Structures are given as C-alpha cells and as structure tokens.
Amino acid sequence: MTTPPRLSVRGLRVAFGGLTALDGVDFDVHDGETVALIGPNGAGKTTAFNAVCGLVKPRNGTVRIAGRPAPARPTGLLKAGVARTLQGLGLFEHLTVLENVLVPLTSLRDPDADAKARTALDDLGLTAHADRPAGTLPYPERKRTALARALATGPRLLLLDEPAGGLGPADIDALAETIERLDCAVLVVEHHVDFVMRVADRVVVLDFGRVIAAGAPEAVQGDPAVEAAYLGLEAAA
Numbered sequence: 001m002t003t004p005p006r007l008s009v010r011g012l013r014v015a016f017g018g019l020t021a022l023d024g025v026d027f028d029v030h031d032g033e034t035v036a037l038i039g040p041n042g043a044g045k046t047t048a049f050n051a052v053c054g055l056v057k058p059r060n061g062t063v064r065i066a067g068r069p070a071p072a073r074p075t076g077l078l079k080a081g082v083a084r085t086l087q088g089l090g091l092f093e094h095l096t097v098l099e100n101v102l103v104p105l106t107s108l109r110d111p112d113a114d115a116k117a118r119t120a121l122d123d124l125g126l127t128a129h130a131d132r133p134a135g136t137l138p139y140p141e142r143k144r145t146a147l148a149r150a151l152a153t154g155p156r157l158l159l160l161d162e163p164a165g166g167l168g169p170a171d172i173d174a175l176a177e178t179i180e181r182l183d184c185a186v187l188v189v190e191h192h193v194d195f196v197m198r199v200a201d202r203v204v205v206l207d208f209g210r211v212i213a214a215g216a217p218e219a220v221q222g223d224p225a226v227e228a229a230y231l232g233l234e235a236a237a
C-alpha cells in the first residue's frame with residue numbers, strides 16, 4: 001500500500017456569498033517536500049491556506065492529513081502534527097518570547113515543553129530575547145518567534161502564510177536557510193518570487209480560484225499562462 005500524502009486537498013470549493021474564491025482546487029504535499037502556493041492578489045491563496053487550517057469551511061472538497069480528514073480545531077491540528085504561522089503572527093504581545101513558544105506545547109501537555117521551546121528559540125537565534133515581551137521586539141524577531149512557536153511542536157506538516165512578507169534580504173536569506181533545513185512537509189503561501197524559487201520543490205499556481213499550473217519552480221516560471229497571470233505582471237511592475 002502506498003503512503004498517503006502528508007496533505008491532500010481535493011476538489012476544494014469555497015464561496016463567500018456570491019463570490020467563488022476557490023473552484024475545484026487539488027494539490028498534495030508529501031513528506032519532506034516544500035510546496036509553494038502562489039498567484040496574483042485575490043487568486044485564493046489565503047483562502048486555500050485557511051481551508052487547510054480549518055479557518056474557512058469549504059462548500060465542497062476534502063482536506064486530508066496523512067489520509068485522515070483534517071481536524072478543524074487548533075489543538076486537533078497540533079495533535080495531527082500540523083503547525084502554522086499566520087500573516088498577522090498572532091503572538092501574545094504581553095507574554096515573553098519563551099511564553100509564546102510554550103503556548104502550543106502546553107496545550108499538547110508536552111512533558112518536555114520547556115526544553116523543546118528553548119531548543120526552538122536557540123535554532124532561530126532568539127535565546128537572548130527569551131524573557132522579553134514579544135510585543136517589544138522588532139518585526140523580524142517577532143516573526144521568528146511565531147516560526148519558533150510552530151517549529152517547537154515538531155510538526156510533520158508546517159503551514160506558512162507569507163513568511164517572507166515584511167522582511168529584508170538578510171532575514172529572508174536566513175528564513176530560506178531555516179526552511180531548507182526542515183525535513184517535514186511544508187506548504188507556503190508567498191508573494192516573494194525569488195524566495196519561492198529558492199525554497200520550493202514544487203509550485204502550485206492559483207488564478208481566480210483555480211490551479212492554472214503546478215510543477216517544478218523552473219517549469220512553472222516559464223509557463224506562459226503563469227507569466228500572463230502572475231510572474232509577467234510581477235516582472236512588469
């Protein structure tokens with residue numbers, strides 16, 4: 001029997017009132033693979049991400065994690081080995097960096113919570129900031145705190161919504177190195193084309209709620225439909 005993909009999305013359809021945001025979207029993410037979901041503004045990337053996280057309820061379609069229906073609640077997702085970072089970061093600004101990273105580990109009642117949180121902080125160069133309230137840190141460090149919080153749980157599937165957004169070149173480079181070191185499955189929604197081309201094993205391109213191309217980054221980059229829909233616009237900007 002073949003192993004099911006870590007994440008499998010089939011026939012995903014999401015509508016907001018009369019607006020169809022996603023219309024029959026299929027994609028998979030396998031263990032050890034980084035898949036980027038790209039597309040122009042309004043293409044449906046965040047909606048797809050939110051449907052995978054259970055934040056948006058699809059009208060049709062399925063989201064499966066390792067062959068099982070994806071849990072909708074945050075703790076259920078964590079137990080299924082899924083961690084995510086959101087565009088808005090969602091940090092508890094008055095809690096320290098360490099306390100923020102401890103939050104999901106505590107909800108999982110992990111007996112090694114403290115050691116895992118400190119290791120994640122160390123891995124992301126945040127140890128010196130461990131006892132500072134998260135809200136007092138500069139944006140790149142707050143963003144790394146959100147990533148540390150996700151990585152501390154040891155996810156099998158990591159979902160990243162615009163991880164490079166708002167970062168400068170040095171921080172984007174460090175982020176790419178961090179992602180390249182991971183051995184879990186990664187789904188990343190991102191606008192930054194160079195970053196996507198660097199970290200993604202496969203790229204899925206959405207336009208008007210449909211998948212218009214999927215494949216290796218170089219193949220997708222040269223696809224005329226993609227150039228017209230997204231990369232062309234981006235290059236002309």
Ligand SMILES: Nc1ncnc2c1ncn2[C@@H]1O[C@H](COP(=O)(O)OP(=O)(O)OP(=O)(O)O)[C@@H](O)[C@H]1O
Binds near residue numbers: 016021040046047048
């Ligand atoms: N909560 C909502 N209510 C109504 N319409 C929504 C909602 N969320 C998204 N949409 C609409 O659904 C479509 C897809 O939006 P979505 O945010 O998923 O696109 P995106 O590809 O992530 O865009 P961006 O790159 O700008 O973040 C857009 O037309 C958007 O206006």
